[in-house]
Structure formats: C-alpha cells, structure tokens
Amino acid sequence: MDGAMRTGLKIAHVISFLLLLGSGDFQVRGLRVTGKDVPTEALRGENVTIPCLLSGVPIPLNLEKLSVVWTLRLQNGTEREVYGFSSYKHTPSRIGSHMNDKDLQLGNASLFIPNIQITDEGNYRCFVIFTPDSRASTSTLQVSVKPQMALSHNQQVEGGITDLSVVKSAIVTQKL
Ligand SMILES: *[C@@H]1O[C@H](CO)[C@@H](O)[C@H](O)[C@H]1NC(C)=O
Numbered sequence: 001m002d003g004a005m006r007t008g009l010k011i012a013h014v015i016s017f018l019l020l021l022g023s024g025d026f027q028v029r030g031l032r033v034t035g036k037d038v039p040t041e042a043l044r045g046e047n048v049t050i051p052c053l054l055s056g057v058p059i060p061l062n063l064e065k066l067s068v069v070w071t072l073r074l075q076n077g078t079e080r081e082v083y084g085f086s087s088y089k090h091t092p093s094r095i096g097s098h099m100n101d102k103d104l105q106l107g108n109a110s111l112f113i114p115n116i117q118i119t120d121e122g123n124y125r126c127f128v129i130f131t132p133d134s135r136a137s138t139s140t141l142q143v144s145v146k147p148q149m150a151l152s153h154n155q156q157v158e159g160g161i162t163d164l165s166v167v168k169s170a171i172v173t174q175k176l
Pocket residue numbers: 074076077078
C-alpha cells in the first residue's frame with residue numbers, strides 16, 4: 001500500500017465512523033427505557049399497570065436477548081424482586097403480577113399488578129437487559145385507602161335489616 005492509499009483508507013474509516021454516529025438512534029444511543037415521572041396513584045384493591053417502555057431497539061424484539069427485572073424499593077429502603085423475565089421464562093414474585101410475550105416483543109415491559117395493597121407502595125425499578133445494553137427506569141406507586149367509614153356503616157345497617165327480615169320470614173314460614 002502506498003501512502004496515498006493508506007490516507008484514503010483512513011479517511012474512509014473516519015467517514016464510515018461519522019456515518020455510524022449519525023445513523024440514527026440505534027447505533028448512537030441504543031436502548032432507552034422510559035417509566036413515568038409522576039407517581040401512579042391507586043386505591044387499595046384496584047389493579048394498576050406500572051409503565052416501562054423500551055425504545056431505540058429494533059421491533060419486534062428478539063426475546064432471546066431480553067431480560068427484565070422489576071424490583072420494589074419500600075420507603076424504609078428494603079428492596080425486593082417483584083417480577084422477572086429471562087430466557088423466555090416469567091417469574092412473578094408478587095402474586096398475580098403479569099407481563100406477556102406479545103407486549104414485550106413490542107417493547108412494552110409494563111407490569112400489571114392486581115388488587116393493590118398498601119404493601120405494594122414504593123419505588124418500582126424496571127431493569128432491562130437487551131444484550132449487550134442495559135438500562136433502567138423507575139416509577140413511584142402511591143396507594144391510598146378510600147375513606148368510606150360512613151358508607152360501610154350504612155351498608156352494615158342495611159345488611160342487618162335484610163338479615164332481620166330473612167329471620168322474620170323464616171319464622172313466618174315455620175308458623176305456616
Ligand atoms: C421494611 O418494611 C418491610 C415491610 O413492612 C419489612 O418487611 C422490612 O423488614 C423493613 N426493613 C427494614 C430495614 O426495616
């Protein structure tokens with residue numbers, strides 16, 4: 001190779017590197033994972049979906065390269081695993097929590113959690129590995145209890161009356 005050719009090759013390399021840099025999201029930024037900035041609010045007993053969306057990767061995703069770990073950090077700092085997906089295998093640690101392959105293929109790693117309890121409250125972290133990249137997002141879940149003392153008291157009273165009439169009609173039936 002003469003000097004001019006070598007210089008030419010170097011320039012070609014630099015140009016292809018620059019093209020690579022400019023060739024869109026995938027090469028430059030790669031995987032991105034988005035949660036939710038504002039806290040998700042739920043009432044105890046409701047079902048919620050905690051968002052986690054993947055972008056910057058080719059859709060449909062090759063699930064072979066995908067792992068997702070959902071963890072929950074409680075207010076006192078304790079962290080526990082809520083859900084895992086790896087090697088096509090789903091491992092829900094929180095009872096009833098759910099994700100499906102179809103959503104995952106579309107880059108949607110949002111987590112469904114039914115019948116929310118106070119113990120589900122905290123910061124959720126969606127950690128995603130899409131080989132060789134990894135990224136995480138966090139979302140907060142706040143759980144409150146519906147203030148319905150008066151309502152449930154009325155329901156109890158109504159229940160009592162109903163029960164009483166059942167008893168009365170039972171007595172009447174017996175007499176007949
Ligand atoms: C935090 O709270 C949870 C649930 O109430 C409890 O199981 C855990 O032991 C606590 N951790 C610490 C470090 O206090």
